[in-house]
Amino acid sequence: MNKISLKELKFDSNSVAMAGMFVAMEIVLSRFFSISAWNIKIGFGFVPVVIAAMLLGPVKGGIVAALGDFFGAILFPIGAYFPGFTLTAFITGIIYGVFLHEKQSIARISVAIGINQLVLSLLLNTFWISILYGASYKPLLLTRMMQCAFLIPVQLVTIFVISKSAIRKLAFQVNR
16 A cells, blocks of 8 residues: 655645635535435536546545545535544545555455445444434445445446546646
């Protein structure tokens, strides 16, 4: 896995502008182009986070995810704001960055998705939902397993396609 370098922690005007664009894209895709209920969410809000993590690295990918979650929840609430979801979003961006920044393969994509979907989304976000709504954890877990079963192959195909086409073009534009 990659080590986080000092360059990845530096925020120049280019990375700030890109991060802002990815935050806005995450908010739009997550809040307006997804299927959401109180205990389940299916959409493509992960795409800008993945691209940010691939291009900008783990820390900036985590910040994009956290800011997208926070500002999306404040500006366009689906339910009550809960900081646990923002923490999960931050960790999600970091995981994508750790596994996909600078090097992508089907194995690395699969591990990143597995950790994010099975550990963070299924276990941790289900825990946050049970706290927020006072619902029993196990029945929620069963319901959310269907979400993960649906999203894992969707994310796998989407991220693989992004890594093989869009990232190379974007990386070229960024490094020009």
